[in-house]
Amino acid sequence: MLKLIRPVKPVGFQDLADVETNKIEQQLVNSPDKLEFNDGFWGKYKHHFMTAQSRKCGYCEMPLSDYGDVEHYRPKSVVDDIDSEGSEREALMNVSGRKFKKSCKYGYWWLAYDxxxxxxxxKLCNQPWKRALFPIQGGRIGNDNDDSEYPHKSPQRGAIETPLLLNPYDVRDLSEHIKFNSVGLIEPFENSEFGKETIRTCGLDRLSLFQARGRVAKVVNNIIDRFSRVDDLEQATFLGQIILDMGDKNSAFAGMVRLIFHTKSEGCSWESLEHFVASNAPVTSSE
Ligand SMILES: [Zn+2]
Structure with missing residues (x-):
């Protein structure tokens, strides 16, 4: 996962979003048993997120091989719990044995157009894995007016909750929650509850991802080792530039590369690496 900067909300979006949210509010009054959302709404804005995320998945950092999904971080229709974990089938990318159970009647409906x-x-992170899961620290704050038969009350509008699913657009320091080893295995950092639930929710430890990350992880580990040992300034700058390129926001698994650098360099920041390379890179003259 790579920390991202949210694209600017387009002019006119909010007015349209308010109209759609009002429609849901009306449905809650008139036909509360089945909320129908305007499923074509958010897809119209996909290109903003494609650009902001360099056409990569916000959760797993794989470059998209198709159109991808505009995903609702907080599920709009329902909230699910995991009934059985399941796993990815070897040599395939479909998921076997993962089962969900509906947690409550409504999801975060007022955030459908937020x-x-x-x-x-x-699509893999979104559909078979994350789906309508949304783990909360200390449990979800339910709406006291919800007297439905579901195991939990629907989320309370306006309640301040602490999601355990890490959000690449959040300000949270990812290095305090997730770590990668030298072959691309992802683990919670120091048993972080946030790291654990994020990996579990999105299946970030699935085999196909581990295999895809593995080569990048091995190469960057090797380069960082050489970078930390080399005495020659020119060579160090050259190696530093390779690490920066591998962790460039447009590169696959850039977030992993940056976290590996953070771990191996014992707290040396990505910004200090950028500064080191910029300060020592050969100056090209136009004269
Ligand atoms: Zn993904």
């Missing part, structure tokens, strides 16, 4: 609730996700 700009800050969107991110671009690959």
């Amino acid at each position: 700009w800050d609730n969107y991110l671009l996700s690959c």
Whole structure:
């Protein structure tokens, strides 16, 4: 996962979003048993997130091989719990044995048309894995007016909750929650509850991802080792530039590369690496 800067909300978006949210509010009064959302709404804004995320999934960092999904970070229709974990089938990318159970009657319906609730996700992270899951620290704050038969009360509008699913658009420091080893295996950092639930929710430890990350992880580990040992300034700058290129926001698994650098360099920041390379790179003259 790579920390991202949310694209600017387009002019006119909010007015359209308010109209759609009002429609849901009306449905809650007139036909509360089945809310129908305007499913074509958020897809119209996908290109903003494609650009902001360099056409990569916000959760797993894989470059998209198709159109991807505009994913609702907080689920709009329902909230699910995991009934059984499941796993990816070897040599395939479909998921076997993962089962869900409906947690409550409604999801975060008032965030269906909320700009800050969107991110671009690959179909694999979104559909078979994350789906309508949304783990909360200390449990969800339910709406006291919800007297439905579901195991939990629907989310309370306006309640301040602490999501355990890491959001690439959040300000949280990812290095405090997720780490990668030298072959691309993802693990929670120091048993972080946030890291654990994020990996679990999106299946970030699935085999196909581990295999895709593995080569990048091995190469960058090797380069960082050489970078930390080399005495020659020119050579160090050259190696530093390779690490920066591998962790460039447009590169696959850039977030992993940056976290590996953070771990191996014992706290040396990505910004200090950028500064080191910029300060020592050969100056090209136009004269
Ligand atoms: Zn993904």
